[in-house]
Amino acid sequence: MVHTQVGIVGAGPAGLLLSHLLHLEGIESVVLERRSRDYVEKRVRAGVLEQGTVDLLMATGVGARLAREGLVHRGVELRFEGQGHRIALSDLTGGRAITIYGQQEVVKDLINARLSAHGVVHFDVGQVTVHDANSTRPIIRYIQHGRQSEIQCDFVAGCDGFHGICRDTIPASLLQVYEREYPFSWVGILVAAPPSSDELIYAYHDRGFALHSLRSPEITRLYLQCDHKDTIEQWPDERIWEELHARLATRDGWTLRAGPILEKSITAMRSFVVEPMQYGRLFLAGDAAHIVPPTGAKGLNLAVADVRVLSAALTKWFRTKSTRLLDAYTATCLRRVWRAQDFSSWMTTTLHRVPEAFDRHLQLARLRYVTSSPAAATSLAENYVGVERV
Numbered sequence: 001m002v003h004t005q006v007g008i009v010g011a012g013p014a015g016l017l018l019s020h021l022l023h024l025e026g027i028e029s030v031v032l033e034r035r036s037r038d039y040v041e042k043r044v045r046a047g048v049l050e051q052g053t054v055d056l057l058m059a060t061g062v063g064a065r066l067a068r069e070g071l072v073h074r075g076v077e078l079r080f081e082g083q084g085h086r087i088a089l090s091d092l093t094g095g096r097a098i099t100i101y102g103q104q105e106v107v108k109d110l111i112n113a114r115l116s117a118h119g120v121v122h123f124d125v126g127q128v129t130v131h132d133a134n135s136t137r138p139i140i141r142y143i144q145h146g147r148q149s150e151i152q153c154d155f156v157a158g159c160d161g162f163h164g165i166c167r168d169t170i171p172a173s174l175l176q177v178y179e180r181e182y183p184f185s186w187v188g189i190l191v192a193a194p195p196s197s198d199e200l201i202y203a204y205h206d207r208g209f210a211l212h213s214l215r216s217p218e219i220t221r222l223y224l225q226c227d228h229k230d231t232i233e234q235w236p237d238e239r240i241w242e243e244l245h246a247r248l249a250t251r252d253g254w255t256l257r258a259g260p261i262l263e264k265s266i267t268a269m270r271s272f273v274v275e276p277m278q279y280g281r282l283f284l285a286g287d288a289a290h291i292v293p294p295t296g297a298k299g300l301n302l303a304v305a306d307v308r309v310l311s312a313a314l315t316k317w318f319r320t321k322s323t324r325l326l327d328a329y330t331a332t333c334l335r336r337v338w339r340a341q342d343f344s345s346w347m348t349t350t351l352h353r354v355p356e357a358f359d360r361h362l363q364l365a366r367l368r369y370v371t372s373s374p375a376a377a378t379s380l381a382e383n384y385v386g387v388e389r390v
């Protein structure tokens with residue numbers, strides 16, 4: 001039977017970065033991914049990297065293209081009542097910033113790094129199951145090229161996202177689930193047009209929330225709030241542009257550049273956390289353990305934070321057989337997870353149109369406060385670029 005030190009389910013940011021970090025410590029792993037390489041490298045997702053994420057990718061040798069192509073942003077705009085208000089992220093946080101770099105670009109860089117280092121990443125695998133997680137020899141079984149295979153592991157990392165199988169390997173009676181569904185979703189589009197602003201714009205509007213983001217000097221990323229029951233068929237291009245122009249308009253005549261829509265999708269808005277993030281030798285990381293609404297741009301960054309903790313804890317065990325960091329894994333990760341949940345909840349409940357007039361007054365009071373008080377703006381800024389200590 002094939003053996004590896006760490007079996008990793010999922011080749012998203014969490015699984016690939018974990019495999020890379022373990023490799024740097026001389027620890028072998030096998031990554032099992034159900035989709036094709038082409039699919040995971042083209043899957044359009046968010047693109048905001050916190051300072052800590054950028055620093056880690058650079059420090060571990062996978063940030064060269066990020067350094068060349070990433071767009072460093074030192075401010076973000078909140079737009080409401082027809083006026084823009086810049087939050088000076090770097091001025092308020094001692095120089096920290098965010099970098100815009102598509103998640104699929106991070107995935108491409110990590111796959112290249114793993115394959116260049118002769119790492120083992122199996123794509124197109126089916127029917128992955130995890131067995132004996134609560135033993136010292138967990139097993140992963142899967143099908144590849146029509147053949148049943150299995151790997152005996154010292155540890156298994158469940159990096160298979162919200163819809164994966166690893167979380168369900170943990171007996172439901174042991175799991176505490178915390179979740180919140182929002183009554184709205186986002187229509188997201190990728191547009192072949194130069195961005196209309198150098199920075200992100202979060203717009204609060206009576207017709208609903210809108211977000212202007214970027215991917216490159218030629219590609220704009222835009223989102224707008226829709227009802228959580230909407231389907232993408234209800235959002236033809238004409239309706240999308242009508243809403244975006246209205247919601248992003250300003251008194252001084254700022255204009256949004258339109259262009260061909262390259263990709264269109266609807267993203268549900270939910271918060272989700274499971275506790276514990278461990279069951280015996282199985283450890284969950286990233287979306288397998290928690291989901292945040294995209295308003296705070298924390299999803300990818302939380303996945304990175306989890307695997308940074310897990311890699312250090314596994315390295316400690318392989319070096320010393322000490323379980324101290326592994327035993328603290330859930331508590332360590334969840335401190336940052338709940339900080340991100342709180343910030344994402346604040347951004348989501350502040351910026352999205354809600355039916356209750358009382359809440360709309362609270363939203364405007366929050367927006368006026370955070371754009372006029374340096375203390376409030378600093379709080380937003382340090383959460384947005386990524387808090388250093390939790």
Ligand code: APR
Pocket residue numbers: 009010011012013014015032033034035040045046103128159160161162163164165285286287288298299300301303
């Ligand atoms: N077997 C093998 N692979 C699986 C299985 C399975 N049963 N189920 C899911 N996967 C794969 C998916 O195809 C995906 O490539 O696991 C990977 C999980 O990746 P992500 O969903 O990207 O999750 P994660 O790596 O935690 O990254 C979190 O991704 O979804 C975004 O918004 C999220 O930005 C956040 C980031």
Ligand code: PHB
Pocket residue numbers: 045046047048200213214221294295296297
């Ligand atoms: C994106 O560019 O995809 C993006 C930016 C900011 C967010 C969410 C998504 O809050």
